[in-house]
Amino acid sequence: MDKKLRRFRNALVINGWGIVAFGVWSVIKLILIFISNPPSFEVAETDAIVKIISKIFLIAALIIVITCILSIHLYIGRSASREGINGKRGSFYLVAAVFVFLILLCEMVLYFVPDESGKIALIGKLAAFFIDLTKTVIMVDTLYSAFMSRKLANKLEKQR
Numbered sequence: 001m002d003k004k005l006r007r008f009r010n011a012l013v014i015n016g017w018g019i020v021a022f023g024v025w026s027v028i029k030l031i032l033i034f035i036s037n038p039p040s041f042e043v044a045e046t047d048a049i050v051k052i053i054s055k056i057f058l059i060a061a062l063i064i065v066i067t068c069i070l071s072i073h074l075y076i077g078r079s080a081s082r083e084g085i086n087g088k089r090g091s092f093y094l095v096a097a098v099f100v101f102l103i104l105l106c107e108m109v110l111y112f113v114p115d116e117s118g119k120i121a122l123i124g125k126l127a128a129f130f131i132d133l134t135k136t137v138i139m140v141d142t143l144y145s146a147f148m149s150r151k152l153a154n155k156l157e158k159q160r
Contacts, residue, residue, distance in 0.1 A: 001152055008149035012084030015142040016077040019097075022135040023073020027066050029128060034062060072096060080142050088150055094143060101139045108132050 079093035111129045
């Protein structure tokens with residue numbers, strides 16, 4: 001039983017760093033989407049100040065979203081790694097992991113929705129889909145490993 005516990009805790013450490021890495025991927029993907037489809041401002045040429053202020057607010061919003069994405073992934077990943085190294089810690093990161101998992105499932109459905117041109121860019125969307133699918137599998141494995149390591153740790157504690 002100790003061997004299984006070590007295996008689940010090892011998986012938590014590895015999955016934790018995987019979640020951090022895929023958080024970076026999420027930020028890169030968001031930036032690429034923003035660059036490939038820049039928003040257009042329907043403002044007259046005489047309203048240059050309004051246009052500049054709109055762009056500043058848009059960039060500020062993008063920075064806030066990027067910060068939130070990185071923070072959530074960093075929190076989940078580091079918490080999972082800490083639990084894998086030190087044993088049970090907190091449970092809030094598991095709630096955050098479920099939240100991110102549900103968002104991922106909703107996001108993965110959107111890969112198969114045609115864009116404004118009516119076409120699905122198959123290669124790019126398929127590659128991004130499989131990367132997000134891998135991220136989803138890592139989230140599920142993290143949740144499973146956390147629950148199993150806690151369950152085995154409780155069993156071992158009761159036996160001693």
